Amino acid sequence: MIPFEPTIEAKEKIWAKLSRCDGEFVIFLTRCHVHAVEACVAVRRQEHMDEFEYFVLKAIYILDYADIGKINGLLHIGRQIIQQITAKLSKGNLLSARTDGSFKVTALGKTVLDTGEMIRLEKKRHIFHFIDGNNEFVRISNPGSKFLVDLRPHETAADWNFNIESLQKCIDETDDWKQQRQFPTDIHELIRSGLENMASEESGSENAIVIDKAQLINCAILVKFSNNKPFELLAYPISPTGHLLAMDNLFSLTDERAILKVFPYINEIPDNKQSLAAFISLGQKYMLSNFENIIITSQRVHTTIESNNDDDINWTRFYWQNMQGNIFCDIASASTIRMNKLHVESKSNNQRAINLLFEIYKSYLSENNLKDISTYKAWLSEKAHLTDEPIRKLASLAWEFGNYRLAYNLAELEDITDATV
């Protein structure tokens, strides 16, 4: 199996793409083991009903119990025709035949009479996806079958097992539940051993075999919170190295109970030690090393960093803004990476300069337009809300933050301007 090792760059890109939503959220990178359960089910199909068939069904309903003779006595269309129609209605499960040759309208038959539409049951093999561990159904959209990977037997857990009753339970759920979870609402029943009740010509025990295929899916999971409770979960496909493969979600969940049942680790909050380790690794990437005065605390939807030292906070804030704020913690128990928003408590004197620097970095440098002092000043006056700060101070800050390119782009505005002659 290909190892699941998202790179820090990939994590940052995922964060940048998925963190555009409003409100509070947490992003997880994880790999889910999935039971792709293929089973035979009876599916309801609606058809328009023939007028003669309707009259025959209605006549039997009026008569309550009736044999061919009684029906013909009422309708006068001929015994042979009535015989053919009753056979067809019985086959469609709208009539039940009695041993004395009489018929009775079934519940399905009554519904047909109410709606005027013919409902027919059709046997079909269908694939349902269940997350391993809790056997919760999720409706996975997997166009071109490209995001789910089949696992070989040795790649699954020793206790890999699927209880078919989980599927039966879904079929037995209410229509509201089915609509919320996107479970098909037209499934009439699970066929376990032939189709006795359906009098199908295709009946046979081999059709009732249930196949449980083990599959793997790598995903970035965006969990939105409200009042500290998860209310929506969206899963996106990613590669084993953590690159986002599509912006259409693979599956979604929209109620707290289901979200926590399927992904219980969402409730696990990284401890301060884990958060600090993640923060140090983030700092190392940017050649930063002053962690002595950092106080770090992780909450459910964000991680707070505090320090009494202005310098520590300065660069933290810059990178927080630079990366749109994220910190990655491993949740080893679930082979999952948790990405929290980073919140910086800053008492820095350089706050205005840092804000301006970040604005320059974000909008001005991206246009590669930091050419000379006059264009810089023009840009600054466009952004009327930004306060002017000495360029040398901005350049020095950028250099301190390890962003040498930005530092020189700024420094050159003054250093490389000709000396007055």
Add this chain to the structure above:
Amino acid sequence: MPQYKIAYGNSIIDGGLFLRGQTPHSLIPEYEDGKGRSFKHLSTFSGKSTIKENLVEILNNAKAYVFFTSFLIQDGQTIQSLIEAARRLRGHVYVLTTLKDNDFDAIASLGNEIDDEQWNFKEHIECVQELVHNGISVRARKDCHAKFAVIDDKYAIVTSANAVPTCFTDIPQKNGRTREANPENGILFEMPSEVKRLSNFFRAIWRSAYNYYLPPDAHISEIGEFSKEIIPITCSEPASISDDGQIVWTAPGDCRILNSIAKMIDTAKQKIIISSWVIKGIEKHLLGHKLLEAAKRGVEIEILLRGMYRRDHLDSCYFLKKALREQINIRGDFCNHSKAVLIDNKEAMILTANIDSQHGLDSSVEMGFLSQQPDFINSVANFLDRLRAGCGLEFIANPKQKHAAEKFPTLSKPIFTGNLTINIEQRWKNRNQIINKLISEMNNQLVRISNHEEGRNQKVRLLTNNIIVDCVNRGENSLQILHISETTNAANLRFQQILPETTIEINVS
């Protein structure tokens, strides 16, 4: 009985070479760099480099920014000072150097310079990467051979020295000997108009007249290309020139160094002294013409060079020596890399360009400082006196073969003593033609020898300016010819010694 016998040693050779003179090291005077109210003369001689001392000092004292230009950067202390300056200033250190190996090879035309100076492009690039990883911005111009630094628009250094160890210090060699530091020269000055002229020149290159760039980055070092072309350098300059001196340069279409030297020579009445690492292509160059004219006026000429055996260098020396005879003295040492021009003790220039018709005078980017200020003149004269004192070699035109062998500076033991026997195999169809060529070369040319071990055999190579004779040494002064090739490349091949006077017997067996 030998079939052919040659008495080698008494023929006068065509051309000339640097041979040992009479100046012993004990006569080298105490030397101290001169200075004036707005400048300090800088130098490197064995044991001391005021160039490096002052360079490091001004880097350590930079308060706003550093513009640093050096063709090569390999000196650890200079690198450390640049990095410390960047840390202290939080950036603001701009370095212009070489970033492509083909530019390195092209400007270091130079050939021998790469070997003699122990330059190593790979090591240079590693040093440059260290700079960018430590937050220093680096750019390169294909044709930039200049070496200068400007600090805070207040101080500037122009020097012949690259930021490499051989330009600053004596270097112990693997064989136990010490390679003495190159004699180098330079000037540290704080003349506002000239510092600004130089800093604006640097800025013009940095803004839009460079070819490659290596952005500062803690992790990545990827060379980007800004332009393939050699871009003219246009910069704003102070209208007035400092009373104490003037910055001059070579840039595309702007040959101020050459024009200034030509004017200086035109004004010469008594003596012209030139120092350069090499003199090259002077025969058909304006500068050669100006020197001949000056000599006609009775001006004495002295040229102090590195006493290398390379064809173009020797050809230019020979051209001047043949034309001017006693009016010119061409002296040499083993390491000179300084560049200066002094006219009648009245006007002087310190520069980064060699007297080279291909690079430095007509093309490339070079820098110079020109002045008539007496303190500066004295400083340059004093430096040239010290340089001359270390010149143990003298260029001799048309020496006899045996004199060349006796006076050629070599540290290796003689490979042959007594008569030399050269054997050629009977089976060679063109042996008569080869033998005739061999005899002709030995009668008219200087025979140079290099030897090396190859497996169990000791291989000997005999070189003239036209042929390469590869032999195996059979011992007792007997050589067996393996291969002979006729090529003009032979003139520049390295060798260890010159064949002393001897009788050469050629046997066909």
